[in-house]
Amino acid sequence: MRINRIRRATIAVTAAAVLPLSLAACSSDDNGSSGDQGSSESTEGTTGGGMDEGEDTGADDSAQEETGAAAQTFGAACAATPAEGxxxxxxxxxxxxxxxxGNNEALTTLVSAVDAAGLVDTLNDADGITVFAPVNDAFAAIPEEDLNAVLADQDMLTGILTYHxxxxxxxxxQLEDGSFExxxxxxxxxxxxxxxxxxxxEAAVVCGNVQTANATVYLIDTVLMP
Known part of the structure; x- marks a missing residue:
């Protein structure tokens, strides 16, 4: 009987010692889980900030696009120019x-005249020029007989085109009050x-400040005569 009492006492003491350790372990697991959740939430918050920064970058890209060649031009006739190509x-x-x-549909008559005058290479090889370019309607306003006579006379045609x-x-x-040779x-x-x-x-600029690789172009509605 005495031995049984000793065994029961030993078990009770052991249980008393182990129980607090078990509870402590459970408490530690709970805290660890909470910590992981907090870390996850913190990470999600950081990720959200990254997306906001991405959106800001997109706005910057849009602003940069507005500084392209099209943003420099002005005039009602500019609207007819294609957006791409x-x-x-x-x-x-x-x-x-x-x-x-030659790639601008509004200037096909002018390009034909430049080709007839043999000025394509002269203009393409020039370094930094301005061209006042009559649109197709400007040539159409010239009586057909007069226009054909000019196109048939290379010296006269060259003089008229180089005057532009x-x-x-x-x-x-510089165009606000200018005089240019x-x-x-x-x-x-x-x-x-x-x-x-x-x-x-006499000639109105209908689409201005068009940039090419070697020239600034102002489309005008009238052919200039020297």
Whole structure:
């Protein structure tokens, strides 16, 4: 009987010693789980911040896109220029001026005249010029008989076309009250401000500040005569 009492006492003491350790272990597991959850939430918060930064970067990219060649142009006729491809403003900026004009549907008559005058290489090889480029409607306004006579006379045609070219790039600000010598040897005058300019008080700029690889182009609604 005495031995049984000793055994029961020993078991009771052992249980008393083990129970607190078990409880402590359970408490430690619970705390560890809570800590993991807190870490996960913290990580999720960090990830969310990264997405916000990504969105800001997208806005910056959009702002950069607005600084392209198209953003520099002005005038009602600019709207007819395609948004993409060789004939777009960005596409024209990659080519020399005669090639770039050939990709613009509004300048097909001018390009034909330049080709007839043998001026394609002259314009493409020039370094930093301005071209006042008459649109198709400007040539269409000339009586057909007169236009055909000019196209048939290479010297006259060359003189008229080179009168539309200035040997430097001109910004819109320079057109506000300007007088410039042309490759033909004569002088063109410009007036205006903002997005409204005229050349020789007769030709209106309908799409301005178009950039090509070697020239600045101002599309005008009238053919200039020396």
């Amino acid at each position: 060789p004939g777009s403003f960005d596409g024209m900026a990659l080519d020399p001026v005669a090639t770039a004009a 070219v200035v040997g430097e790039r001109l910004s819109p600000e 042309t490759l033909q040897g004569g002088t063109v005058t410009t007036t205006g401000s903002g997005e409204s300019f005229t050349v020789n008080d």
